[in-house]
Structures are given as C-alpha cells and as structure tokens.
Amino acid sequence: MFMTADQFAASNKANLETVKGLSTKSFAGFEKMAELN
Numbered sequence: 001m002f003m004t005a006d007q008f009a010a011s012n013k014a015n016l017e018t019v020k021g022l023s024t025k026s027f028a029g030f031e032k033m034a035e036l037n
Contacts, residue, residue, distance in 0.1 A: 003011070
C-alpha cells in the first residue's frame with residue numbers, strides 16, 4: 001500500500017489520538033480501582 005506523506009501523517013495522528021484516549025481511560029479506571037481498595 002502506497003501513501004503520500006500527508007496521508008501517512010494523518011494516519012499516524014489518528015492512531016496516536018486513539019492510543020492516547022485508550023490509555024487515559026484505562027488510567028482513570030486504574031485510579032478508581034486504587035481508591036476503592
């Protein structure tokens with residue numbers, strides 16, 4: 001699959017935001033677990 005630099009940058013940015021969102025959610029869940037214990 002061939003992508004232009006712009007497509008590659010947009011794809012990387014979208015992946016980064018997804019990972020950031022997931023890690024933020026899992027961190028919030030971890031904090032809640034710590035509070036409950």
